[in-house]
Amino acid sequence: MSSDEKGRDVAACEVCGRELRTAERGRPRRYCSRACRTRAYRARLAEPPAPEEPAAQPGRPAEATLDQGRVVRAAVALADREGLAALSMRRIATDLGVGVMSLYRYVPSREELNDLMVDAVFAARPLPEPGPDGWRARLELSARQEWELYRRHPWMSHLVAVTTRPPVAPALMAYTDWRMRALDGHGLDFATLVQVAIMIGTYVQSAAVPLAHEAQAARTSRHTRREWAQARKEAFARSIGAARLPMVAEFGDEAFEASEPENIFEFGLHRMLDGIGLLLPDQSAPGPMGAQ
Template sequence: MPAADVPPYLRIAADLRGRIAAGALRPGDRVPSTRGITQEWGVAMATATKVLAVLRQEGLVESRPGVGTVVAEGADGDGGPGAPVPPVTEPAEPAPAAAPAPAPARARRREPRAGDPGLNRERIVQAAIAVADAEGLAPLSMRRVAAELGVATMALYRHVPSKEELVDLMADAVLLSTPLPAATLTGWRPRLAALARVQWSLYRRHPWLARSISLTRPVPLPGALRHGEFVLDTVAPFELPPTTQLYLHIMFFAVIRGIAVNLELQSQEGEMTDEEWMASQEGVLLSTLASGEFPRFGSLMGQLDSATGEEDFDLDLDQLFEFVLARLLDGLTLLFEPPAG
């Protein structure tokens, strides 16, 4: 058919296939995510999902938990057994003088299977985690996970009844994936500091996690309860009122999560870097401060810009976490180690 009549997802798949053939994308390299495809080609998320499904069905790409969609091993441009296959297009009218040559085995598209004997809840959850790690929580859907697994969307519902429950299972899986601090660790401050850093490392590895856990409507996930149990075990010797113990647990969760919700925005593809964003806002800030309406801010910014040798302020979330954690623990000293008298 004329090139103009080829569906957009096939044209994009052909473009990516060409990059793989040319060696611009090598085995193990990440291919553009669905979010990246929507931004580069200006198409809808459903179209981007079809693109990756086509390449996956051809064996050119594969999913890797914690990484995303990458070029499959052997899918290179060397002309060997893993050489890229011809573009998948709508059927064309055969030439009357010759029969069309049979397509290579890898080029034969297969429709998503209604069921998969090897499909189970754990595979679905791990595939969903891989999607969320690579693209964020917003693009995650049952259809997107089904495309990642190469099965029909309805096949997932036999194992997970809804996206909401899937997200809960994802959160529980990653919360259970990292060991808690050693039970032999002593002292309330070292124990709480160690737990806080475990939680921060989880948010770092899975930026979507902070948005998946609710403060006001928590789901009793075993993984989350393990963290709460560690806090309660730490404060138990102080015989605090039950309400105070629960507030301590919730406070730690809320403070760390409050910083971590910014990690997903920071990691989104196609967004400005933090430095570029701050540079783009500098003119607006200086113009606002020049009005004199915010003298404290104006004075502070002047001090940062003065020739005192002080470096420019860069908001680093890891440093902010450590600063907040230290101040939080300093404040709790009054509760656990009140001054005499």
Template structure:
């Protein structure tokens, strides 16, 4: 398994924890200090081992491991808010469609006015998590010496 695949797998496993337990990322949001939670610390350790021996200094390995986790936690916070919402995104948008159309018709928010079903799907927390994770992993790959 490649270093990238290991980092991706660790993030996917962490994401699954947050999907099953949406309150967990909210705990991390309350502090800037890492939790003394062996199972959560295991993901950081796993990520660091995934990139050990490929030419990165230890501090870069620390940053890469934490960066993947911070991204995962951030996306999971949005997911938790969605899971606790009283209605679906579709219903929320439907109820506000007249006001949204009014804003769009003003012609000032030309990019936002282009939003459609695919754009709404692209803005879902799981989509943002996956997109961001791939970009982060692309960036880590650039750090690896030839």
């Protein structure tokens, strides 16, 4: 639980971590939308019931070595295995072999846990100093390295993408700072440096959202995207034909390959870097991280 600028309590959705206003009447809200409630319900159906836990005891061996780092690592491992919908304090406690209430001594809320998870993932892959030569090579490296983090941890895009309230995660913010320094000294004002750095992060995060959905769909259906598309090929053909979509009707294996998240990311990344280059009045001016 956190508080907004007017002092009113704000809770976090148990599935995606987005903030939601506490209900003034009735039971507290747990999910931000019907879709999140449905994902949580399906996750509970697929999960065997957790065994009854004994009350937390300070002398238990597992709790004696418990700290914030262990809690966060267990949370990241659980999200990697089963997705964000499966993440709960009870599940983490079960994995660690401790009482659930003992976790709150190290992580006071789900919102803070989300922040710590994002920070831990980014902290494990800091951008190099000073980085390669040239602003474009640096920005491309930063985008590719962030993309790789979402490929390894698809759930993370649900916590950082499509929001104006990013996680309180210094290691994530370090990527923004690094990108701004990569362009510093090339004639852009500070506000534009901020916009470019955030634009790159927003692009990578948004491009990575399908990775999270695909990982969840693969766990649920046990089918790859290609297998799913093949099974629905006839239904697509009927719908497209009835809708009179001549260009879409030409889609084949080449178009399917082009629409893969990895290839969409590659295409958009290069077009974005091309556009940034048009902003620079003098691409030959050296910056603090080296010359172009």
